[in-house]
Amino acid sequence: MTQETKLPVHVLSGFLGSGKTTLLKRLLAGPDLHDVALLVNEFGEVGIDHLLLNEVAPDIVLLPGGCLCCAIRGELKQALLDLYERRQRDQLPPFSKVILETTGLADPAPILATLLHDRQLQHHFSQGMLVTLVDSEHGWQQAEQQPEWLAQVTASDWLLLSKTDRVPPEELPALRDYLQRLNPLAQIAYSRELADGDLSLFATPFNPQAPQRFQRWLGEIALPMKAPATHAEHPVTTTCVITFDQQINWSAFAVWLSMLLHCHGQSILRIKGLLNVAESTTPVVIHGVQHSLHPPIHLSAWPEMRRQSQLVFIMRGISASCLQNAFSHFLQPYTTETTAAGARTP
Amino acid sequence: MMCGLCGLLNDAPQWSDPLQQQSLPVRQLRLQQLAVLNRALAPFRLKLSDVHGSAWLLASPTGQQQVITRLEQLWVEAERLLKHPIDPLDPAYLAALKLAETP
Numbered sequence: 001m002t003q004e005t006k007l008p009v010h011v012l013s014g015f016l017g018s019g020k021t022t023l024l025k026r027l028l029a030g031p032d033l034h035d036v037a038l039l040v041n042e043f044g045e046v047g048i049d050h051l052l053l054n055e056v057a058p059d060i061v062l063l064p065g066g067c068l069c070c071a072i073r074g075e076l077k078q079a080l081l082d083l084y085e086r087r088q089r090d091q092l093p094p095f096s097k098v099i100l101e102t103t104g105l106a107d108p109a110p111i112l113a114t115l116l117h118d119r120q121l122q123h124h125f126s127q128g129m130l131v132t133l134v135d136s137e138h139g140w141q142q143a144e145q146q147p148e149w150l151a152q153v154t155a156s157d158w159l160l161l162s163k164t165d166r167v168p169p170e171e172l173p174a175l176r177d178y179l180q181r182l183n184p185l186a187q188i189a190y191s192r193e194l195a196d197g198d199l200s201l202f203a204t205p206f207n208p209q210a211p212q213r214f215q216r217w218l219g220e221i222a223l224p225m226k227a228p229a230t231h232a233e234h235p236v237t238t239t240c241v242i243t244f245d246q247q248i249n250w251s252a253f254a255v256w257l258s259m260l261l262h263c264h265g266q267s268i269l270r271i272k273g274l275l276n277v278a279e280s281t282t283p284v285v286i287h288g289v290q291h292s293l294h295p296p297i298h299l300s301a302w303p304e305m306r307r308q309s310q311l312v313f314i315m316r317g318i319s320a321s322c323l324q325n326a327f328s329h330f331l332q333p334y335t336t337e338t339t340a341a342g343a344r345t346p
Numbered sequence: 347m348m349c350g351l352c353g354l355l356n357d358a359p360q361w362s363d364p365l366q367q368q369s370l371p372v373r374q375l376r377l378q379q380l381a382v383l384n385r386a387l388a389p390f391r392l393k394l395s396d397v398h399g400s401a402w403l404l405a406s407p408t409g410q411q412q413v414i415t416r417l418e419q420l421w422v423e424a425e426r427l428l429k430h431p432i433d434p435l436d437p438a439y440l441a442a443l444k445l446a447e448t449p
Contacts, residue, residue, distance in 0.1 A: 116361075251379040254362035255386055255417070259434045262421040280365065293361045322435050329440040333447075334382070 006126040009080065009098045009115055010202040013152045014133030015142050016104030019162040019191065023133060024101060029196040036199070037083050037095040039076075076100075076114050077121055084124050097128065097202060107151045109290040116292050127294055129202050132156040133191060137166040139175050143182075143236070154183050154237060154269035154314050155289040157217060158201055160191040184239050185272050185312055187217075217272075237269065240320035242311040242327055244335065247278040250296075252334035256327070257286075257293070265291035267318050273311035274299070278336060286311075362417045373399060383420070389442035390428055394420070 014020045028036060086092045102111065108130055115127050132152045135142065139161075142149040153159060159179050164172060176188055194201070205217030253275065261268060268290060274283040285297040313323060364375035376399060383394050383402075391407045394414070402414040406427045414420045425432055433439060 249378070249382075250365045251375065252382045255379065255382045256434060258362050258417045259386060259421060259432060262418060263431055263433045264435065277365065284365065286361075288361075295361045296365065298365075318435065325437075326435045326440060329443060330386070330434060333385075 007084070007096065007098055007124060008128030008202070008204060009100055009125050010128035011100050011102060011108055011111055011130045012133070013102045013106060013108055013130065013156070014104065014160075014162070015135060015138075015146060015149045015152065017138070018104065018133040018135040020101055020104075020133055023160070023162065023191055023194075024099070026194065026196045027199055027201075035093075035096050037087075037092065037098045039079055039083070039098060039100040076111065077118050080121055080125060098125070099202065104148075107148060108155045109151065109292055112155075112289050113292040116294060128204070129157045130155055130289075131158040131160060131201050133160050133162045134175075134179060136161050136164045136172060136175060139179075143178070150182075150236060150316075151269070153179065153186075156183060156186045157205075159183065159186045159188045160194070160201075161188070162191045164190055164192055181239075182237055183270065183314060185270060185314065236316065238315045238318060238320055240313045240315065240323050242273075242309075242313075242324060244309050245276075245307075246309075246335035247276050248309060248331060248336075249334035250275070250277045250280075250284070252331055253277075256330045260326075261288075261291050261293065264315075264318060267316050268313060269316060270314040271312070274309065275311070276307060276309045283307075360416055360418075385443070385446075386434075387424065388446045389439055390424065390432070392424055392427065 012020055012024065024038070028038070080098065083092070083098065087094060100111070102108065112127055112130075115121055115125060132155075134153065143153075161172065161176065161179075167175075172190075179186070179188055257271075270289055271293070272287045274285050277284045280298070283299045283302055285299060287294050313320075315323070364372070364379055370378070376396065380394060380396055380402070387394060393405045395403045395405070397403050397413065400415075402420065404412045404414050404420065404423055404427070410427055412423045412427070414423060421432055
């Protein structure tokens with residue numbers, strides 16, 4: 001099976017009570033229901049989510065055993081393989097994507113690791129978009145008190161603000177700004193603005209026909225026209241953007257990044273970037289969450305931006321200058337020019 | 347997966363594998379990767395050598411050896427031999443890296 005025909009597994013996360021089930025019901029209200037297989041996770045003794053969603057989508061597999069963490073990665077694997085097998089046997093409609101609703105307490109990294117590292121799943125499934133709902137009413141409190149909330153928010157491609165009717169409208173921009181600084185790579189929207197049946201959240205960013213979608217996925221922070229700020233303070237995370245014009249040797253970069261993730265994977269919450277790799281005329285996209293890195297993706301052409309490598313790291317407890325220094329020291333000999341790489345901290 | 351001829355274990359593709367699009371032969375890409383790894387390990391006096399183009403052999407200065415099949419495994423085994431973490435952000439490591447390159 002080729003990369004193109006792998007079924008994307010999109011992850012919908014969000015802290016307890018953030019409205020994941022409500023959103024899913026709305027999104028799956030469209031006519032393309034049979035295009036989507038849904039995996040929900042039971043939390044607690046009673047599968048309340050299952051009862052709610054059963055009327056919406058018939059292709060639900062309920063994951064037993066509570067939280068989707070490392071301990072039940074095998075169950076996630078089995079649930080996905082069961083889905084695939086039933087699809088192959090025509091017991092299910094030929095769905096083209098899977099949406100996995102996590103529990104409110106799930107860290108997305110082990111889920112992504114399961115998708116990326118399991119040899120059976122690798123053949124049939126690919127990692128899709130990670131969408132996280134943020135409860136507007138309790139977002140501030142959860143940001144301060146819940147590490148799971150932080151893991152979900154920093155890993156996400158999309159952040160959707162829910163329950164916006166429960167807070168004064170003038171307070172929303174502050175929360176939105178806070179989230180944008182926490183995860184500058186994410187696109188942010190209000191869940192109320194999504195139309196019923198609108199599954200565009202789960203559209204793959206790597207479509208050669210839609211380079212602007214990739215640009216959005218890469219994040220506003222990497223837009224070349226955006227003036228780089230020189231300093232930023234955030235109580236929780238640090239974002240480091242490394243840009244360089246030289247071509248870089250892929251093997252050297254991979255060795256350095258592998259070493260970095262082995263030692264500091266827990267502190268590197270999110271990585272995204274595109275690289276100008278030596279001996280390849282097209283850019284290579286990398287992205288990952290904590291220890292889990294997606295296989296590099298070759299784009300067919302450069303997006304509408306300068307032909308420049310851009311790497312974005314969202315980190316906890318690592319300074320941007322420290323990362324930049326290590327990057328330059330290690331990789332300087334493996335770039336085709338001798339000028340130093342430049343970093344900016346948004 | 348095990349090779350029937352040499353008995354070496356061959357793991358699934360890793361994100362850090364040499365890129366297939368590059369024009370160099372796979373063997374040469376692998377040697378290039380080996381050179382980078384040996385530079386990274388030099389400050390710790392560890393040495394890596396190729397085994398049949400499908401695995402590596404990690405050797406410590408005291409003669410301890412370990413077969414490595416994946417990059418992630420390399421760091422785990424190297425730390426086990428060294429009995430301390432390998433931190434690419436450590437200023438002492440970066441200084442040692444620079445010192446090792448000084449003629």
